[in-house]
Amino acid sequence: MTSHTTVRAEGIVKAYGRQRALDGFDLAATTGVTGLLGPNGAGKTTLLRILATVLAADEGSLRILEQDPLEPEGRRHIRRRLGYLPQDAGFHRGFTAFEAVDYVAVLKEHTKARARHDEVRRVLDLVGLSGVAGKKVRALSGGMRQRLGLAQALLGRPQLLVLDEPTVGLDPEQRMRFRDLVSEAGHGRTVILSTHQTEDVAAVCSQVVVVNRGRALFTGGVDELVKLAEGRVWVDSDRDPRALAGWRLGAHRYHHIGDPPAGAELVEPGVEDAYLLLVGPQAATSDGADQERDAA
Amino acid sequence: MTNTEWHLDTELAGRYTHGRVTSVLATSIEQHLLRCEVCRRLLQAAVQTDRLDRVWAEIIERVETPKRSLLERLLRHVGVDEATARLVAVTPSLKGSWLTGTTVVLVLALLAAQTNPQGVSVFLLMAPVLPVAGVALAFGPAADPAHEIVASTPHSAVHLLAVRTAVVVSSCLLPAAVASAFLPGDFWVAMAWLGPALALTVGTLALSTRVAPHVAAIAMTVLWMTVVVRGLVRNHDPLFAATLSVQLAAIAVLAISAAVLLIQRRDLGELLRRVS
Amino acid sequence: MPDMDDFRTDGELLAAVADGSAAALEVLYRRHASWLVVRLGRRCADPTVVDEVLQDTFVSVWKGAGNYTGQGDVAAWVWAIAIRRLVDAFRRRPPVSYPLDEFTSELNTLESAEDRVLLGIEHGDLAGALERLSPELRTVVQATVLDGLTTREAARLLGLPAGTVKTRMMRARRALRKELA
Numbered sequence: 089m090t091s092h093t094t095v096r097a098e099g100i101v102k103a104y105g106r107q108r109a110l111d112g113f114d115l116a117a118t119t120g121v122t123g124l125l126g127p128n129g130a131g132k133t134t135l136l137r138i139l140a141t142v143l144a145a146d147e148g149s150l151r152i153l154e155q156d157p158l159e160p161e162g163r164r165h166i167r168r169r170l171g172y173l174p175q176d177a178g179f180h181r182g183f184t185a186f187e188a189v190d191y192v193a194v195l196k197e198h199t200k201a202r203a204r205h206d207e208v209r210r211v212l213d214l215v216g217l218s219g220v221a222g223k224k225v226r227a228l229s230g231g232m233r234q235r236l237g238l239a240q241a242l243l244g245r246p247q248l249l250v251l252d253e254p255t256v257g258l259d260p261e262q263r264m265r266f267r268d269l270v271s272e273a274g275h276g277r278t279v280i281l282s283t284h285q286t287e288d289v290a291a292v293c294s295q296v297v298v299v300n301r302g303r304a305l306f307t308g309g310v311d312e313l314v315k316l317a318e319g320r321v322w323v324d325s326d327r328d329p330r331a332l333a334g335w336r337l338g339a340h341r342y343h344h345i346g347d348p349p350a351g352a353e354l355v356e357p358g359v360e361d362a363y364l365l366l367v368g369p370q371a372a373t374s375d376g377a378d379q380e381r382d383a384a
Numbered sequence: 385m386t387n388t389e390w391h392l393d394t395e396l397a398g399r400y401t402h403g404r405v406t407s408v409l410a411t412s413i414e415q416h417l418l419r420c421e422v423c424r425r426l427l428q429a430a431v432q433t434d435r436l437d438r439v440w441a442e443i444i445e446r447v448e449t450p451k452r453s454l455l456e457r458l459l460r461h462v463g464v465d466e467a468t469a470r471l472v473a474v475t476p477s478l479k480g481s482w483l484t485g486t487t488v489v490l491v492l493a494l495l496a497a498q499t500n501p502q503g504v505s506v507f508l509l510m511a512p513v514l515p516v517a518g519v520a521l522a523f524g525p526a527a528d529p530a531h532e533i534v535a536s537t538p539h540s541a542v543h544l545l546a547v548r549t550a551v552v553v554s555s556c557l558l559p560a561a562v563a564s565a566f567l568p569g570d571f572w573v574a575m576a577w578l579g580p581a582l583a584l585t586v587g588t589l590a591l592s593t594r595v596a597p598h599v600a601a602i603a604m605t606v607l608w609m610t611v612v613v614r615g616l617v618r619n620h621d622p623l624f625a626a627t628l629s630v631q632l633a634a635i636a637v638l639a640i641s642a643a644v645l646l647i648q649r650r651d652l653g654e655l656l657r658r659v660s
Numbered sequence: 661m662p663d664m665d666d667f668r669t670d671g672e673l674l675a676a677v678a679d680g681s682a683a684a685l686e687v688l689y690r691r692h693a694s695w696l697v698v699r700l701g702r703r704c705a706d707p708t709v710v711d712e713v714l715q716d717t718f719v720s721v722w723k724g725a726g727n728y729t730g731q732g733d734v735a736a737w738v739w740a741i742a743i744r745r746l747v748d749a750f751r752r753r754p755p756v757s758y759p760l761d762e763f764t765s766e767l768n769t770l771e772s773a774e775d776r777v778l779l780g781i782e783h784g785d786l787a788g789a790l791e792r793l794s795p796e797l798r799t800v801v802q803a804t805v806l807d808g809l810t811t812r813e814a815a816r817l818l819g820l821p822a823g824t825v826k827t828r829m830m831r832a833r834r835a836l837r838k839e840l841a
Contacts, residue, residue, distance in 0.1 A: 178529030195537035
């Protein structure tokens, strides 16, 4: 597989008033799945909105699909090859699921009615919503609406998929299905997603970018990220106050990260450990690890 | 049930499928098939899957395709392409209660005009504001919950804005025009709302390149109300809105706004998106 | 593609269709389309017309699923729709020929006792009686009695004037009554 750079961003700055949401962000993404991992307010959504061409960066250079998003022609070229799931994707509540996706398909220049309807059905089927195509958006559950957002992003098999928190609101089974979908989409195409779930990253991403305070702290493979935490994760029968962070695993078993004391029982690190070591223990991500975590 | 003893076998099913049974036997088989799921299943392989898939594709297209509204069919009839008709038909302000609101306001104004000569001024004051409200509701982030997705599509925002504005404006100019025909007094005086209506609408669009659409709409409405009410109070002329100076001012606003839109047409789409 | 091993009965699926489930409609379609195509094919030689009728039938099922009372076989209910859609199709495009009796003469000797068993079981000695009818009377009986069409519908299906169907039906009834008496 020849992998060319789909997205090349250098020194991207975006400020809202005095607040810098992005502060010199660098990103290079090729075919495959790139996951942005970071706490709330790290700048993930701002970056994804810029990549989706709905927001213009204040500074920095940006090429998407070998085009300049600041040029009207380049922008149109990008938009024709782009699928975008925004955070809190909304639809008219009076639309049926079919109509909601059909509406976006019209805007994505699927002008032939018949072929467009077939495409709408294809993406609804991909996300498992065929059965509720005729139901009104207002009658759909949160998870279903999230999948509806995903469906419209998949219209026309875009070369670049930009997904903001795609797994929010999905139950475990749907999340598994989503991972399959994204892995498949990542073959020969580029997927850039943001997530709170370190498990999502471990499961589907070929590249991880750890984001904090508008900058990329780490860019690389999942293995490389995990390697950062090697020798810095240990378990003990009691809580160790010297650890950077620690949480309870079970009776008399506590998981710790930080600088281990001599003779500590070291264990294999995970994505979550490496992530916390990078951004600091305040930036708790996945729900599962939230319980009983202490900042030392 | 009488079908417990006799069933088709694959050989007989094959003969029936290929029409190689007598009509009497065929009739027997057909009566049996209505009752026997097991034997129906024997025929499952009789028809090629891709043929069934083809027919199913036609069925699902007829079954699941959204129903066309009256407006949409009308637009198709006058030659608007399917995709554009769809976009117009799903214009939020057309789906909502806005059209009803327009009609109610117009009827009230009409009643006022019939019972009270001052009512004409109420009508002349209100009618031009209606399309402004419609336009403000027809686009912008508040109007479309999918605006963030819409903004990332290649479809021209100017085109979308233009078709929606056209439909919204004509959909409320039409009842207003009908209403004005029923107003007492000179027909052309009653039609004097038309110029200001267009001026306010296009003015709202021009202003929308700088501020959010609903802010633009409110600004234009307040401007209009202030000018007319002040004129009414000072000049004691119930037909103040129909005076030459107001009409000329409206034409001037219309011309300037149109020029602004024309100059910015290249970036209009992005400007409209950016205010979101 | 829906799960073909759907555990729901036809009646339950039809209820789901009435509720607006296109997925349930597809399961029903996959279960019933094949035998419908074969049976329609015996009444109409043109496969394009058969496909159209199949399509119309399931669109009608979609629209009319709420009319199913829960009484009787769903298959019979669907067939009643299909045969009428076939008549409708012939209204648009008159039939070339009614191919029911093509093989009667050549195969008559091939099948005998075994063939009659089924109709014998279900309808007394109707099979024997039917077989002894002339082909032209038999097709009329099949269209009206077995496919459940009205005289006018049968006439359209068979491409005959309604009067002819009526007289043939009277002759057939007389003959059958004599046979089965």
